[in-house]
Structures are given as structure tokens and as C-alpha cells.
Amino acid sequence: MTSPTRVFAVGRHASLCGTACLLFISLSFGQAAIQLSKSVGPPTTKALVSGENFPADSEVNLYFDQLRVGQAATDSMGAFSDAPIVVPKSALPGRHYVIGKAQVEAKTRFLVRANWPQYGFGPNGGRHNRFENVLSPKNVDKLTLRFKYAAPAGLGPPVVSGGMVYFSSNDGSLYALDADTGVVVWKTSGYGPAVADGLLYFMGYDYYVHALNAKTGAEVWTYLSQDGAWGPVVSGGMVYVAAVATAGYDLAALDARTGYLWWRTLIWATPSMSPPSAADGTVYVGAAGYLAFDLLAVNNGSVLWHYPIAVSSSPAVVDGVVYAGSADDNVYALDATTGSLRWEYSTAKPVYSSPAAADGVIYAGSQDGNIYALNASTGALVWKRSVGYFAASPAVANGVVYVVSGNGNVYHLNALNAKTGVQLWKYILRLEPTDPVVANGIVYFGSGDGYLYAFGLP
Secondary structure, eight states, rough: OHOOOOOHHHHHHHHHHHHHHHHHHHHHHHOEEEEOOOOOOOOOOOOEEEEEEOOTTEEEEEEEEEEEEEEEEETTOOOEEEEEEEEEEEEEEEEEEEEEEEEEEEEEEEEOOOOOOBBBSTTTTOOOOOTSOOOOOTTGGGOEEEEEEOOOOBBBBEEEEETTTEEEESSSEEEEEEEEOOOEEEEEEOOEEETTTTTTEEOTTTTTEEEETTTOOEEEEEEOSSSBBBBEEETTTTTEEBBBOSSSEEEEETTTTOOOOOHHHHHSSOOOOSOOOETEOOOOEEEEESOEEEEEEEOOOOOOOEEEOOOOOOOEEETTTTEEEEESSSEEEEEETTTTEEEEEOOOSOOOSOOOOTTTEEEEHHHSEEEEEEETTTTTEEEEESEEEEOSSOETTTTTEEEEEEEEOOHHHHHHEEOOOEEEEEESSOOBOOEEEEETEEEEEEEEEEEEEEOOOO
């Protein structure tokens, strides 16, 4: 019979051997390390993992924090490359670790951000942050004021990217604030911000399109548009700008990295009324005025089609369909390729604001005081809710629709259940607010009272 002392000795020997073996692996192969093809992104980001100095010819398990998300096989030198992982949909905004384990362990950081980088969220103008996973119908009633920043005058709609919130003020300034604290990082002159690949694009009052380093504000390039314009939209490596000309409007396509003009066209109609939307290389822009009324599709400088409706806001382009509100009291759905009518839905008054599109539903606010939820395929009414005078474009995120309404004296920011229209929360304002945006668990909006507001959970 083996004595208890002998058993203890064997166990201790095995433990020392295991430690020595791991030390030998570390000394022989160097410190294990992993690298990511992307280190910042929203939930569901696809990234490639590479590693070195792991045990040779072994399996490396890959984790996102504690959740196993993939595996890789090392070669005879203990290396592997381009192992795919997907950031979990449930990953909350903030810092996380991607970890590789195989006898030894290595880890590197991944920063989760669910930004709202352009006016319509993405270039297609859908106004749906599909990455938001903090606020939901279950907790949005707990929203509280995180900060408010006072600017000298009324504000334009904000965008959020890279830990910053950008917005313009009626005093002519464009501000860059820390998105968590509301502290000003820098400011310049301009309006209509959009962020992509580390650059901030906007229009200057000097008629130039500007591209700056989004973190520092350092200028990268400028382009003279020759006319005033709405804020740009960035899509597929291009910056599209619709100019507000008195005898028609220009539509220009610029290289996003260099500012090089790829094409420009002058469309003899009425001035553009809003920033354009873009999808699959085609630009969609509305016009409304005294000379003509059109929703146009332009590709490579040529008009593909136009539809005779007065569109005062950016359309939403989703799954091959263009959705737009019109001054003739209707919401329209048009085929994105041909411009043919899919359906139309009549409200009692004009639809001036941009629609939002999420999960097969179109959300549109009418001047009749209602927000309408319409089936995206058929135009059938899903629900409608009376919210009062409709003052801005809605935003949708994680089952919640954020809607601005008012009566001219008192305004509300409402949070509605996206499936039912039931009101979940509201905040009362004195002056008209801008379109709200939702990013990283925070609702941002500007107001005519000169404040940028940020609401989040306690």
C-alpha cells in the first residue's frame, strides 16, 4: 500500500514538473502573444487573430473575455494566423480582452463601441443603431441626465464616434466634446459633421468641404464646393455632398482620403433640401421648392431616375427600397434601382422629417401629430401614436423609438416601444430639440435652448 506521505510527494513532484514544463515552453519559445486585425468596433465585428510563441502543433482556444469564440492550430514554430472570431452581440461598450489559451496564455484588448457616426447613422439614412445593446424597453424608463453642454446658440444634430460627440451651433462653431464627460476637446467653424475611418468631414461657411483628423482637429484636405451645401455623407470610400444652389443643385463625389473630385453634376431643379443618402454606389437626394419637386437617384454623375414628390429630408435606403416622406402628406416606398412605386401611405398632413427603418418596420412622423409604424414590405399600418407636433426625425435602437414632439411651447423627447408604440419615457424641453441619436447607451440631442443633452442610465 502506498503511504499518504508517498502520495503527497508524487503530487508535489507532478506540480513542480508542470511548472518546469511551462517555464521551459516560455523560455524556449518566448512570450506568447496575439494580434488582432481590428481592435475597435461594434458588437458582431468580425476580426482575425494571429499568434506566436505558443506550443508547436497544438490547438489554441480563443476567448472574448470568458466566452469561447473560436480556435486556431499552431504550426511547427508555435504560430498561427488569421483565425476568425466574431465579437459577441452582447458585448457592452468599453474595454474587453481577446485571449488565446494553449498551455500558455496571451491576451490583447478590444474596445467595443456602438457609434452613431453620420446624420442617418449610416450612409443609407436608416436612422437605426443596430449595435446598441445597453438601452432597451426594459430599462429606458431609468434614463437620467448625464451632462449638458451650453453653446452660445441653437444646435444641429450630433454624431458620435471614437469617444467623441460632434455638433454644430448657430454661432458658426463645430464642437468636439468628450462623449462621456461633455468636456470640449476642440472646436472649429462649420456644420454637418460625419465621421468615417478616423476623419471628420463637414461643410465650412467658406463653401469648402473639410476633412480633419477626428481626434485632434488637424486638417487633412479641403475642397471648394462653390455653393453652400448640406452636411456630407460618407460611403464606400467616397464623400457625397449636395449643394444648395439657387438655380438648381450640385451633387459632388469626392475621394474620402484625398478630397479628389471623382465627379460632379448640376441638376436643374430646386435646391437640395437635406443631406443625401447613399447605398451601393448610388446617391439619393430630395428636392422641394418653387421650381420642381423630385426624389432623385444619381450614379457616377448620371441621373438613374427621378420621382415627382417634394422631399424635404434624407430618405432611408434599406434592402433595395427607398423610403421617403413628402409634402403631399404621404410616405413613399420606391424601388431603389428603377424608382417604381412599391407602396404609399397617406397621413393627414405633410411628412417633412426623415423616416427610420428597423427590423422590417418604417417609422415616420407626420405634421398631423402622429408617428406611424408601417410594414416595410407592404406599407400596412402596424401602429400609430399621437405625440403632438412632429419636430424631428426619429431614431431606433434595440427595440426603442426615440421621437421628438411638441406644440410650439413645450417639447418632449419620447421613448416608445418599437413593437407597440407604448410610451416608456419622456423628457420635457422648453425649445425645439434636434434629431436624437443613440450611441453606447447614451441618448444625445441638441436644443434650441443652446444645450447639448446626454441621457444615460444611472
